[in-house]
Amino acid sequence: MNPSLDMLNRQFALPGALHFVNGSGDLPVVEIQTPLASARVALQGAHLLAWQPAGATPVIWLSQAAMFAPGTPVRGGVPVCWPWFGARDGLPAHGFVRTRMWQVRAASTDETGQVVLRLGLQDDADTRALWDHAFDLELVLTVGTTLGMTLISRNTGDQPFTLTDALHTYFCVADIERTTVQGLDGCDYLDKVQNFAWARQSGPVEFADETDRIYVDTTADCLIEDQVQRRSIRVSKRGSSSTVVWNPWRDKVFADMAAGEYQQMLCVETCNAGPDQVNLTPGQSHVLTAHISL
Ligand code: TA6
Numbered sequence: 001m002n003p004s005l006d007m008l009n010r011q012f013a014l015p016g017a018l019h020f021v022n023g024s025g026d027l028p029v030v031e032i033q034t035p036l037a038s039a040r041v042a043l044q045g046a047h048l049l050a051w052q053p054a055g056a057t058p059v060i061w062l063s064q065a066a067m068f069a070p071g072t073p074v075r076g077g078v079p080v081c082w083p084w085f086g087a088r089d090g091l092p093a094h095g096f097v098r099t100r101m102w103q104v105r106a107a108s109t110d111e112t113g114q115v116v117l118r119l120g121l122q123d124d125a126d127t128r129a130l131w132d133h134a135f136d137l138e139l140v141l142t143v144g145t146t147l148g149m150t151l152i153s154r155n156t157g158d159q160p161f162t163l164t165d166a167l168h169t170y171f172c173v174a175d176i177e178r179t180t181v182q183g184l185d186g187c188d189y190l191d192k193v194q195n196f197a198w199a200r201q202s203g204p205v206e207f208a209d210e211t212d213r214i215y216v217d218t219t220a221d222c223l224i225e226d227q228v229q230r231r232s233i234r235v236s237k238r239g240s241s242s243t244v245v246w247n248p249w250r251d252k253v254f255a256d257m258a259a260g261e262y263q264q265m266l267c268v269e270t271c272n273a274g275p276d277q278v279n280l281t282p283g284q285s286h287v288l289t290a291h292i293s294l
Contacts, residue, residue: 003028003104004042016117018115024080030104032059032115036144039115045098046119048078056294060232061170061265065197067259071099075256076265080139080151081104081166083131085244085273092170096130097121097137104138105138111293114144122156133161146293149270153288155280161274164281166244166271167290173266174228176247181205181268183222184243190214190274207266210249214274216242231294235268239288244269 003026008020016034018253023042029049030041040049062076073079073094081094092099105118121137123154134157142148149167173179184201191197192212201215204225222243224233237243246267248254270290272278278286 003101008104012104014107014109014115015277017109017276018107018117023068025070025072026139027068027070030117032117032143032207034109034113034115034143036113036215037147038149039141041117041141042068042074042077043104043119044101045211046080046102047074047120048141048147048149049074050077051143051292052059052093053149053294057229058172059147059292059294061172061287062259063261064266065254067256073098075254076170077168078121078149079166079168080167081164081271082137082151083133083135083161083163083165083270085164085166086260091130091228094129096168102139103117110142112144114142114225117143122162133157134165143224149189149290149292151288152285153181153278154285155274155282158280158282160281162277163269163286164273164277165288166207166269166273167267167288168244168271169292171224171233171266171268171291173224173226176207176263178227178267179207179266180225180227182214182224182225183220183244184218184245187215187218190217205245210252211247213245213269214242216244216274216276224249224266224268234293235270236290236291236293237270237289239286240270240290241271242271242273243271283291 013019019108028043030253032039039051045245102119104121136154140150210256222238
């Protein structure tokens with residue numbers, strides 16, 4: 001059941017900076033607007049839908065055909081993939097937390113005027129049926145002229161578990177064919193388009209076809225160079241050993257993506273994926289952070 005907007009606003013609204021609205025598909029959405037930036041976050045999935053520093057054009061891409069409905073993933077923004085990244089037999093792709101309703105834990109403004117929003121999720125009977133572990137998950141979003149996203153995974157049970165995760169960030173680019181990604185030169189990657197064959201990156205990543213790669217064993221910053229807008233987006237990270245780069249190109253058809261939209265989007269994802277896995281013993285936590293800046 002959706003939390004009541006009145007209750008959320010009474011408890012967490014920050015006058016002039018943050019409030020809760022009824023978004024598309026009746027999904028509750030946090031709207032943030034400050035002199036530094038604007039952002040929108042759906043409580044379903046703790047899904048960041050938009051972020052735009054003041055004076056900039058949108059940085060985060062959202063499909064015009066994105067679907068907003070209970071239990072349906074959203075195409076674009078920043079899906080949180082957890083406790084597994086990618087496909088898993090008979091189970092939802094990219095885990096189950098991107099379609100669940102998260103709780104608001106806190107909202108505040110820091111001394112620099114950034115909004116800090118904390119959203120949380122814990123295991124219950126439904127999550128136990130999909131993945132039989134006790135956990136606490138928290139996403140801390142820091143919205144200012146840079147965007148901070150910190151995902152804290154905690155093992156609250158008495159058994160160890162292993163997870164993979166991603167802040168599956170979709171970025172706006174003016175023209176994918178005139179976009180490159182710097183920072184992965186020399187990295188080994190699993191090429192999903194070549195049936196998970198291993199390959200090694202040489203120079204910047206360029207786009208002329210479907211691209212779906214898990215770069216492993218890399219903690220490096222990436223720079224998305226948009227040659228048309230003459231803009232660089234920096235993705236820096238901590239607690240992440242892999243980076244995924246994805247563009248589906250023109251022939252892949254998704255019900256929630258309009259024809260031709262692939263030209264204006266690019267995913268550069270802060271992950272622990274493929275062979276890069278996180279092991280958590282009882283009581284242990286893992287912190288995955290991405291910082292996005294122009
Ligand atoms: O991160 C890349 C990827 O795993 C691709 O293989 C692609 O399928 C994409 O994510 C989107 O997955 P989704 O389940 O959101 O359609």
